[in-house]
Amino acid sequence: MNPAKVARVAAYDLAILEWKKARMLSDMASRSAIGSGGVDTMGSREDWDRWQAAINTEMDLWVDLREAWESLHSEDPRKMNF
Structure with a gap:
């Protein structure tokens, strides 16, 4: 196997x-921020802030995942050594 491909x-x-x-x-x-959907069951401001931070982290990791995917497929598949 190609060590670069394995990496x-x-x-x-x-x-x-x-x-x-x-x-x-x-x-x-x-789920914590929205609750069951009613105004009286909505989470606190801290819950909403945690949700926003979680979304930002998820999106940052999505970009990293996309870059890893592009790196994985950066070479011609016919030339890959598995």
Whole structure:
């Protein structure tokens, strides 16, 4: 196997794992902030701030994931050594 390819696959694997974790935390933060949808069950300002921070983190990790994906596919697939 090509060591550079293995490194890119490992980087992609780590990036997708980190993004999935951030996605889960963002989803949990949204549930805390929104509550059941009623005005009386909405979360506090801190809940909304946590949700915003979680979304920002998720988007940053999405960019990292996209870059890892592009790096993984940066070469001609016919020339890849698996």
